Amino acid sequence: MKTLTINGKNHTIEAQDDMPLLWAIRDIVGLTGTKYGCGVSQCGACSILIDGEVVRSCSLPVSYGIGKQITTIEGKTDNLEYLREAWEEINVPQCGYCQSGQLIAAASLLNTNPNPSDQDIDDAMSGNICRCGTYPRIRKAIHKAVKLKNK
Amino acid sequence: MESIQNMSRRNFVKVFGLASGGLIIGCQFSSEKNIVRIDDGTTFAPNLFVQLKKDGKLILVCSRSEMGQGIRTSLTSAIADEMEADWNYVSVEQATGDQKFGNQNTDGSRSVRTILEPMRKMGATAKALLIAAAAKKWQVAETDCKAEMHYVINKNNDKKIFFGDLVEDAMKMDVPTNISLKDKKDFNYIGKTLGSVDIKDFTHGSATYGLDARLPNMKFAVIARCPSTFGTVKSFDKTATLKIAGVENVIELERVKKPFGMLGGVAVIASNTWSAIQGRNNLDIHWDKGSNGQYDSKKYMQKITSRVHNNAKVAPPTKGNVNTAFSKASQIVEATYQLPHLAHAPMETPNALAWVHDGKCEVWAPLQDPQTARADAAAYLGIEVKDVTINVTFLGGGFGRKSKPDFVIEAITLSKKINAPVQVVWTREDDIQHGYYHTTNAQYLKASLDKNGDVTGWLHRTAFPSINSTFMPGANYAAGWEIGQGMNNNPFDIPNTRYENAKAEPFVRIGWLRSVCAIFHSFGINSFIDELADKAKKDPLQFKLNLIGKDRIREEKSPHPLNTKRLKNVMNIAAKKANWGRELPEGHGLGIAFYYSFYSYVATVVEVSVINNKLKLHHIWTVLDCGMVLNKDNVLNQMEGASVFGSSIALYGKITAKDGAIEQSNFHDYKMTRMNEIPPIDVTLVESDEAPTGVGEPGVPPVAPAIANAIFNASGKRYRSLPLSDHGLV
Known part of the structure; x- marks a missing residue:
């Protein structure tokens, strides 16, 4: 056990x-x-x-x-909550399947880098594949989450 | 107001009382007792889409599968709009696979195109009934009433009744005859942006995909399939497998020789997925590789290439005489294009949970075409269709793979054998190596230019294993509809044209993948006309606009015939957005491509740089004219995604076979573009009142040739085969 x-x-x-x-x-x-x-x-x-x-x-x-x-994605952290809000506002997902992993990866990024640049986002997120192709929205939503957090 | 004609009052609507005290409105095409018929010639079959409860809650049913295109939001929003419902009261229920919902095949970019109007009628009918009920209550004429945001309002005195409070009265109403659809200017939801009804489930991990379906005491199965297509098991040793903790059973499966029958192999049943995977890894199987065991995709490409270099079967229409045109030419240009097989690789691999017991079968699976799965399951089990229930889960991507429910047959076979619920899980390796592949293709194009640089003759030969071969073994030539995806019906105004199709026998299962034959024919045609523009020493954009010629609507048997004006319009907008013709930085280039597919018009411009032979995408501008738009943000998202999907095809997409076996196995060798490779994507939608046409697929075909054309513009190098990774560019 x-x-x-x-x-x-x-x-x-x-x-x-x-x-x-x-x-x-x-x-x-x-x-x-x-x-x-x-x-x-x-x-x-x-x-x-x-x-x-x-x-x-x-x-x-x-x-x-x-x-x-x-x-896990069922959990709650401060950064996850801001990211969720941003994801929902920007309507990021298409099929949604990869988005658990995308949100978790983004939460980890914000845990270590509270204000990532586009390059930081690309570096941190390029390990996560989205076959539907929501990358531009993910990038946008991470910036948005930072804004929501700093508000 | 658009009136619905020919609607028989007696025949249209059935109002059902709900056990829970609600109102269900539906209409059925085939008449049974209590059921009615719309005599308006739509192809839409029995359906029940609206359920209104006394507390105002409105359950709208989505009959098409959700795989990322946002259909659960868009189709139901059309019902809600016509009904004048408040979106905050709406929840969406997914239809099971059942004929009563009409055709549910979520494929061919056709859901909105074919059932938007029927869905609007569902809402309009519901509204009419509610208004009739209120009018009766108030003892006024129906014309004195209107519906607005979940209320019926008496126009004489502004009194209003909540929709929920009208449920009981509305159930007693006959359907009014004066049902009409709203004017565009009155739309609340259609043409606007509505966030996905499922967004919170997506962001909290609570959306149930096929792989997430769970039943008490269920088992998990992973299947070893022969490396070569349709090979069979000679013998196997399961000793080591049975020693793996969690493994419970090993079962041999025979192939089912149907288009979507299972491949067969050896299944390992376990208490969890990991044990099943480990169990399979420990099987010792000897395969009979069968007649496809010699497939070598490299040699095969040489074979079909040599075939397109020779005369082949004519694919009408032929116009004028290309040979005469060629003999009088000022310049002859010829080129050969080659494209590999592709795998769908949806992020959620194929899977199905089945529970077969007591003569009944229930399935939970990510299915694009649940009715086919239902019919196939019933036929295979020898039970009636009514005894098969197909629950459609969310699809973690589809792209055509989940239209082919071989995985359902696997799951029901195993469930029946062990008398327990079984979830068959395809690993990523299974998905890459045992799919229904996008076909591989060779094309030869030859054209004549006169002294003005105008195209006088056009010969286009194509060879590719046909999707028909999956349905009719021995079909070694392309189907008419495959060639008709833009090859023998290109939009150009050329006096002499000839189209030919060469033989291509299949060695793997061939299936349709997002935008299908438009992928390779767009690549061939858009690359070739770019080459012609260069030889004619003309600006590619002007040359291509000129090649399309004057404004005209093509004479063809089609619900939405090609309109060259709309095609040129998307090209002009894309060029303008990209600031076509501007001075570019050193090593940069712009490329344009366009395609008319699924009745929609798309043009794409890509800016790239090629520096030290390394490709970088800098910007994508893409323009879509799909007629009337149902959910704007959904359409934008689809077009952004199509650009990414098309980039993957251009840069990396390649499935190859050697000794019958697929050489790729997972995302390390079947690559797709990642975030760091995707530039800003700028999507423009053309405002239009035309009938809605396809969205899911048409964005894909122009992307790869636009990239190839941009590379030529940047570097002077022409790449005539994909993927570009083969040329060392990425």
Whole structure:
């Protein structure tokens, strides 16, 4: 038995040590907001925050998450809330599938860089693929979230 | 006011009482008891779209699948607009796959084009009933009443009744005969911007996609499929697989020989997805690679290229005599273009959860065409269609892949075998290696220029495995509709033209991908006319406008025949937006391309730089004329996305096969453009009162040739094959 702390709540689960956090979170804990996209850290759909920093949950074993604070898209942080507001105002998503990972990656960016430039955004977000092509709106929405936060 | 003609009072509407005390309004095309018919010749079948509750809550049903095009918001907003409903009361319910909702195939950029008016009628009918109910209550004429923001108002004294308070009376009303649709100037939602009804679910991770469907005691399955298309299992050893924690069963699956039948293989069933993946990795399978096991896409490209360099089957219409034109030419220009297979790669891989029990089957899956899935499932299980329920989840992207529900057959087969709910999960590797691929294509174009630089003759040959081959094995030539996606019906005014189609046999499953044959024919045609402009020593924009010729509406059997004026208009706007003809920085270039597809007009200008043989996109301007716009921001978002999708095709899109197996496997080798590669995208929508036409697909075809033309303008180098990564540019 292992205990994961996700969005402030403890979940005691049974899972093999090498099971990636992604599948433990989705199939065993039952939080499906974190998405599978590639399984090999190429697309960022599975992004989660561990102690405030973005990681690819498809490529880290469940054992890595023990004793740490995990935040998924179902969770709440200050930056996530501003980003959500900006995403909603700018109507960023198309199919929406990658947006969990996009929001989490953006939250991690704002955690370390409160006022990112376009270049900072591109650097931080280019690990996240959006097949629908919402990149220009994501860029815009991150700037917007900064404005909302500073208001 | 546009009156709805031929509507029979007796036949139009059925008012149903709801158990929960609401009003459902619908109309049905095929007549059964209590049901009615609209005799207006629309192709729209039985449907039930409006549910009004006593507390005013309004549930509107969306019959088309949501895959990012915003259809759940746009179609329902049309109902709400005509009904004069307050959008704040609206919630949207997704229709299950069922004939009673009319055609639900979400494909071909046709949802708004074909069912906007029927949806508006749903709303208008609801409004008429509510007005009739209020008029009766007030003992006034219906013409003395109007509806506004969820109320019916008595025009004589400004008294008003809330929609919810009219539910019971409205249920007793016969449908009034004077139903009419609103004027454009009175629209509340149509043509405006409405945020997605699902936005909060998207930003909180609470939208349920197929992969998120859950049932108690469900199992997860991952399937090993033969590397070459239609290969079969010779033998397999499951010993190591069964030792994996969580693995519960290993089941061999036989191929189902239908267009959307499953490929077959060996399925691993487990208590979670990861165990199923691990279990599959540990299978030891010997495959019979079958007749497609020799497929080598590189050699195949040489083969179809040599075929387009020779005479091929004529694809009418032929006009004049190209050979005479060529013999009298001042200049002859010829070029060959080659494009690879593509995979759809929606971010959510194909998947389905099925539960087959007690002679019934229920499915939860991301489906573009739930009715086909339902019919296929019923036929496969040998049960009646009514015993199959198809729940349409959100689609994490579709692009045509999720129109082909082979994954549903896999899930129902496994569920039936183990008597438990089973979710079949395609890994990304499965998705890239076992898809219904966008076809691969070779084209040869030859044209004659006279001494003025005008085009006098045009020969266009194309070869590509046809989508028809997926439906009719042995179909080795293109279907008429495939060639008709802009190849033998280009918009040019050229006196001598000839179109030919060469044989191309398939070695993988061929399917349609966002904008289909327009992808490669747009690349060939738009690249070639750019080459012609250069040879004619003319400005590419002026040369192309001239080639389209005078304003005319093409004589063709089409609901929306090509109007050259609209085509030239989008080109002129795009050029103006990009400030065409301006002085550019060193190493920069501008390229323009345009295409008429899905009855819409698009022109795209791209600014690139090529410095030290490295390509950078600097700006994309794209202009769309799709007639009347339903939801403006949705359309803008679709066009921005189409520019990104088209950039991926231009820069990276390539699926290749060797020894029958697809060589790419995941996003590291089947790449797509990322945020740092995408420049600002400037979208312009042409204001128009014309009938609405396609939006989801038409933005894609001009992008890749506009980039190639811009590279030529920047560097003088012409790239005639994609992707550009093959040329070391990215």
